[in-house]
Amino acid sequence: MKNLYGIMFLSIFVSCTNQVKEKPIEGKVEREQVTVVTKVPGKIDKIFVAEGDFVHAGDTLAILSIPEVDAREEQARGALQSANAQYNMAVKGATKGQLLQLQAKVDGLKEQYEFAKKSIGRLEVLLQDSLIPQQKYDETYAKYQGAKNQYLAAQAEMAEARGGARLEQQIMALGQKERALGAVSEVDVAAKEKFLIAPQDMSVETINLRVGELAMAGYPIFNGFLNQSTYFRFTLPENKIGKLQKDGVVEVEIPYLNHRKMKAKIISIKALNSYANIASAYPDFDPQQAVFELKLVPEDVAESKDLLTKTLVVLHAN
Template sequence: MKNIVLTSLALVSLLALSGCKESKPEREIVGKTKKEVISFAPKITGRILTIKVEEGQTVKVGDTLAILDVPEVSAKIAQAKGATSAANAQVLMAKNGATADQLRQLKAKQKGLQEQFQYAQKSYNRAKNMYRDSLLSPQNYDEYFAKYQGAKAQLDAVNAELHDVVIGTRFEKIEMAQGQQNQARGALQEANVAYSEKYIIATNDMEIETIALNKGELATAGYPLFTGYIPQTSYFRFTIPESKIAKYQKGMTVKMFVNYNKKEFTGKIVAIKQLAKYADITTAFPDYEPEEAIYEIKVVPENQQAAKDILVNSNVTLK
């Protein structure tokens, strides 16, 4: 009899606990307000000369955010300009060929060597006749012959040089000079582009949230100097457990309630994705079983203009 009473009491207790569990109210789904983030970083390293904006300011495309001091770029521009001027002169020299004075000098040189050759030729002919009549020694004959050959070689050389000048510079030399010219122009263009990068220009509208450095500090290339939000890109992010995700479909229209300003918004679900295990706890009030998969839904408000002033990371309740 005692055992029957204990068993009855246990069953009553179990039923009472089950009733309490079933009567537990369902927790509301709370998410966060987000905006698309953008950063601006310099392409070159330089010291910050001026910061033109402040935190909290809204900037437009083309606005100057900061100016860097990059003295090395100015030196590179000077070097590139000098190399370009020299290359341009080389191209002109190659195309124009020899000057009139150079041509006159070569002709005068040709005339002088021609006279020497004629004299050496006459002397060699006389020496040859004398050698045939045994009036000249072999040694002296060889000397006259060597002078004749030397004069002939010098005349041939100046004739070839004059011919090269008359017909103009070789095509290969002109191509080489033009290649050096293009290379110098490319270096100058690169230096000018680097100089323009001293100005950090906004490439997108942005609400500036943080400015990482101050005037006088060194900004390295690629370091995010300005970070902020793209205007009118507000969206709401909610974490939904597997047991409740069936209620929501991509493209569905839902209602949300912003907790801090008591405003209600209507939005459309644009994305549903599963979160990795290490990112499961992404809501302030997790309410799911450990074995459940966790999904994140992204809701974009229908009226972006009305949602633009909502504070980022504020709590939003999904209706």
């Protein structure tokens, strides 16, 4: 009889030990990440946040020290001031003092021209009466033509001074001014890059540099999570995917919060890459089974905002 009881106990023990407990479907709490990088090289001058802080879009996270930008700004603004003066001079023409000098020059040449005109008129009468030689008349006529041409040239110079430079010169001066404006705008853009701004509402996860350290262009200074982007990620073999469908609502369990449960919606089911003839690179799954990634979002966003990223979650698929 004792042997019979022993055999029954042994069979029950072996039966229990042969039962393999099914492993729960485990995943992770995830959030979308954002990285703040530098566009121009510079040293970290000030940092206004700490790891774990929550910041709003537009908040200043840090300030860079970029002496080269300050030097380029002075050069660009000096070039703009010079180009602006050149353009104004080309458009407005001569100054008031220059106009007075030109007017005096015109008046003086006018007097010489009128005197020469009167002289040639008198000599014409004398020449007709043969009272002067032809040579004398020709010399006076040459002086008359010279005075006339100088007077006309002075009038043209006066008109140009009052009307400004020729159109081609004005266009050239305008081009130089616009080029200087472009250089100033470029420097202004570079100067704004001294301020590292939060692109969205986010929680600062890591700060990769400290005050005084050099940040090269494109270096990630801050990494953070978007708090409103909480989702759950699970990896499942194909033999467990059948009961789950896109847009379906399931229940997930949060072990670290005393096994709290919440509803979540399946928003994507994506097949993961295979390797040669091995469908799964995961040691826990059959190598010949395809593996899928599930992405779920909590139905109550407010309930999930305080969940810790990368913590364990368990999927309950009915």
